[in-house]
Amino acid sequence: MTINKQDVIYLLLIIALASAGAVLISNPNIQVGLFGLATLLVIGLVVAIYIKPSLGAVVLIIAVFSNISRQFTDQGLPGVIKPLVAIVAATIFVRYLNESMPGGRVxxxxxxxxxxxxxxxxxxxxxxxxxxxxxxxxxxxxxxxxxxxxxxxxxLRTPNTWKMAAWTIILVMGFLCLLGAYQVIRGNYRQEFFGLARVVQDIGSYSTTYRIAGSIKEPNIWGQVVVASIPLVLLRVIDESRIRIKLISLGILGILLFEVLNTYSRGAYLALAIIFVLTALSYRLHPLVWFSSMAVVVLAIPWLPSSYTARFETLSLLSPGSQGGIYQEDSFRxxxxxxxxxxxxxxxxxxxxxxxxxxxxxxxxxxxxxxxxxxxxxxxxxxxxxxxxxxxxxxxxxxxxxxxxxxxxxxxxxxxxxxxxxxxxxxxxxxxxxxxxxxxxxxxxxxxxxxxxxxxxxxxxxxxxxxxxxxxxxxxxxxxxxxxxx
Incomplete structure (x- = not known):
């Protein structure tokens, strides 16, 4: 019987997993138990990524978009993103070292x-x-x-693994934005879901505006991230042939648009409008679609709550006809x-x-x-x-x-x-x-x-x-x- 390098690696991982499990079960010390649990998770992650490297990209996407490292540091624990990147990178390197490195990237x-x-x-x-x-x-x-x-x-060496990574972004963003939608609809801004859905208060002279800030507690930048994610799901709505996936994509798109609206980020509003225009140009849509879309937007604006319309109206200060407009509004100034x-x-x-x-x-x-x-x-x-x-x-x-x-x-x-x-x-x-x-x-x-x-x-x-x-x-x-x- 012959034993190859891959068999040896699997054997060592199994031994390490069993050893960590034994420590976790036998030791009553809570800190040792937590350390053993963390070791088990790390070993499991290493095994999974070694077997299927594309999972490394999925893990990194989830970690970055959920901002999980901040959830740890807020509790007085060390951040995890840098160690996680090191673990994923090292595992991928060992995997290809024992097999073959990917081809050139001309x-x-x-x-x-x-x-x-x-x-x-x-x-x-x-x-x-x-x-x-x-x-x-x-x-x-x-x-x-x-x-x-x-x-x-x-x-991400095949179209399927690439699409899996893209869908991970879509689903993670859909989930995080759904938490924000819950906060807005229920008016329960104190519920932050373990830091995954944070809120920032803008206290004005007559009212307080609650701005959805996602997992990073920065409403403007969160609006930027949501807007950047929208094309991935928007083109699924347009091009997806499977009705069920198209409907799911449409639902996620609606949640993301609602999230952008409630970040009150004017930069995100402008970027979103430009993305819709570029999408229409890419697909050479019929002029009737253009006019219909514009009509829907114009008709919808009067029905929006005053907090939204007030935010939109400040954009007029940036127009060439507004003399010194940028100096009239505190944030612009x-x-x-x-x-x-x-x-x-x-x-x-x-x-x-x-x-x-x-x-x-x-x-x-x-x-x-x-x-x-x-x-x-x-x-x-x-x-x-x-x-x-x-x-x-x-x-x-x-x-x-x-x-x-x-x-x-x-x-x-x-x-x-x-x-x-x-x-x-x-x-x-x-x-x-x-x-x-x-x-x-x-x-x-x-x-x-x-x-x-x-x-x-x-x-x-x-x-x-x-x-x-x-x-x-x-x-x-x-x-x-x-x-x-x-």
Whole structure:
């Protein structure tokens, strides 16, 4: 009888699992018992991912979107996301080390180059940072997110595993937004479901507005994440041939739209409108559909509660005809000041910026130069692009913008490369969906900083995997014809 490497690994995992189970059962100490339970969970996770690597991507999606690490830290426990990433990455590496590494990634090479150059630019900004700890933390966080991206690239090797990851996002977001819908409908904003559905109060002069903030307690950024997730389910409603799945998708879409409405995020409203327009253009909808949709929106606005319409009306201050509109509304004035302050940081430190993660501690120093609005304490830039400019300078900005453009161009080329292949027509809507997801996130990033940029990297990982898979599908489809001609 011969024993191969894989059998040895399974045997060692079984021994470790049995040992941890014995410790858990026999020891009455609660701390030891919890440690044993955690060990059992880790071993089970390792075994599952080793057997089916695509589960690693699913686990990371659930962990990131549920923000489970914060649920632990709020209870005084250590965060779990970085150890989880390390476990998943190590398991995937061992799996492929014992078998075979995935093939080359020619179509994503440019995207990957920009990504690593952005990491280098972020690391270089450490040199000029006043707060070295923040710069180091920002660099390590980006490194962790890049590891997650490669976990996706190495595990989502077929259209089915890619779709499983996309459906995981759809279902997790649907569940989290359903919790938010419950809060709004029941008016029970104290019930936060163990931190999975958080709420922020905006206290005004005459009333209090409860803004749904999801698992991250940041309503604007949560609105950004929900809007970015909507194309994945929207195109299921349009393209799904199975009636049951189409109806489920329609229900989830309604829940997500309701969630966006109750974040009261104006940036999310604008991005959502743009996504709907781009979707209509992608499918070349009949003009009657355009006019009908616009009519429904116009007729629905008067029936919306005043808290919603008041939020919509403030958008008119951004119109060219509104003289000094941005200075008439407190939040617009504050954000304008924070953006101009970020640009002032860039002008004074054009090459490397003020250091990754160092905008907040430099705000007061540069805000006095702007003089638009002075606020005490640290502030955020409220624009990802201003943040990248201010913190990593022109070098980091070129790399980040280059990464984003290369990613969108790669998706467009991937879609065009298989548009003539009838057997892969079902794959094209998924490419369109993830492209709209990236566009939606980048649009809202004009108004929001990168406090939770991990969501963008998850979407980017899906996009890069889609580019890679599409190229492999194209090669598989054209291989028979090449063989016939040789």
């Amino acid at each position: 179509k994503t090479r440019t995207v990957e180059v920009f990504l690593f150059l952005f990491l280098i630019a972020t690391a270089l900004s450490y040199i000029v940072a006043d707060n070295k700890d923040r710069a180091l933390e920002a660099t390590l966080d980006l490194g962790k997110d890049i590891v997650i991206i490669y976990c996706f690239l190495f595990t 504050g954000r304008t000041s924070e953006m101009l302050t970020g640009l002032s940081m860039f002008v004074n430190n054009p090459l490397l910026g003020v250091g990754a993660g160092n905008y907040p501690n430099n705000y007061q120093t540069y805000a006095t130069n702007v003089g638009l609005e002075l606020r005490s304490g640290e502030r955020d830039p409220h624009s990802l692009y201003v943040q990248v400019l201010a913190e990593t300078g022109v070098i980091g900005t070129i790399m980040f913008v280059g990464f984003s453009i290369a990613l969108l161009v790669g998706l467009t080329r991937a879609r065009n490369s298989i548009s003539h292949l009838e057997e892969y027509r079902h794959w094209i809507p998924w490419i369109i969906a993830i492209q709209l997801t990236i566009i939606g996130y980048l649009i809202t990033s004009f108004f929001l900083h990168g406090a939770y940029l991990r969501f963008f990297w998850i979407f980017s990982a899906l996009a890069m995997s889609a580019i890679q898979l599409t190229e492999e599908l194209r090669q598989d489809a054209e291989r028979p014809s090449r063989e016939l001609t040789t």
